[in-house]
Amino acid sequence: MSRERGPDPQPQEPDPPSRSKDQQSEPVGEPRWLTSEERAAWLAVAGMIARLPAALDAQLRREAGISLFEYMVMAVLSEQPDWSMQMSQIARDASASLSRLSHNARRLEQQGYLERTRCPGPGRRTNATLTQAGYEKVAQAAPGHVAAVRHLLIDLVTSEQLGSVRAVAQAVLAQIDSAHACAGEG
């Protein structure tokens, strides 16, 4: 996830694969490589987005026997007053595809943590509902998970830093959403 500078000085190949600007179909002249500050920041973020999910996933598997994604799904449901939510809404809340959620829901159903029921309303809606066992599972896993989130992120930084990180993360999410919307238009 690095390589944000230009092509490196060629080691043994005297002929760098330089591409003529005029042959580009896209309007890239010389790309704007990252400055050393930007590069350092990006390397740190890249490391974080690669390793933080893995660390949280490992903690949950170790201490509760569920994956981070399973936890997220059940946690979202546990916060609803009726422990119940529409599949596509869960997918949005958990930042996942409907397909991934569906496969996971099947496994959670087999484990007795979840039930799916077709909604009587309009459209082809399905609600996922946490069972009592499912609720107990999240409730049991929650303290350890929150402790891990504190230990690996929250308790490491000042509230100012946390505010900055929040603003940045929200900007990133908004940009990803708008990029999706643009792709859908074209």
Place this chain on the structure above:
Amino acid sequence: MSRERGPDPQPQEPDPPSRSKDQQSEPVGEPRWLTSEERAAWLAVAGMIARLPAALDAQLRREAGISLFEYMVMAVLSEQPDWSMQMSQIARDASASLSRLSHNARRLEQQGYLERTRCPGPGRRTNATLTQAGYEKVAQAAPGHVAAVRHLLIDLVTSEQLGSVRAVAQAVLAQIDSAHACAGEG
């Protein structure tokens, strides 16, 4: 990746799964749930670490036909003076397991982007070396990738914010490393 508050007010089950503090083997009394500020920050970060890698991966697959991880591996190599590096070092730089790297290296080798050679030195070392085709592949993919990194992160934030994010990410990485080290000790 939410549920950082305490157990929710019980909906239809009158009996919350409250756990007696004294039966805990670990020294957790009532866990320190997240404040609303912390919770909002964590939700944003959780969304970012879930969706930013996917967005960058999608861009590279679309425009260069390689995965984000393959790009990272080749990018790390391309920055070495001899396009060459020891497997375990690549794994560290790319924040990945040696197993994952090994499988990916085999595929890259089959595609002609990489070569692996046993080192003559001490230990059972293997060096991965970028081929000319591999170098050209990263060089061709780099501008689009950097543009995506700019578009989805760097260009969205002030340099102060970027500095904060860098500090936070580095703290997170250090903490994950130290947690690993502790686990190794016990």
Place this chain on the structure above:
DNA sequence: TCCTCATACTTGATGATTCAACAACGCTAC
């Protein structure tokens, strides 16, 4: 009525990651 489109969800195949086991090598001790 029937056709098409759009949304919501599921499923099976394909490909990638993980996990545990193993192989290769050097080091140290006896």
Place this chain on the structure above:
DNA sequence: GTAGCGTTGTTGAATCATCAAGTATGAGGA
């Protein structure tokens, strides 16, 4: 030398995610 041990790297099986295709349902026309 040879028996353990730590490091490094590979491999096969199981697990999981993604992708494309399919099902189910309602809306909007012709």
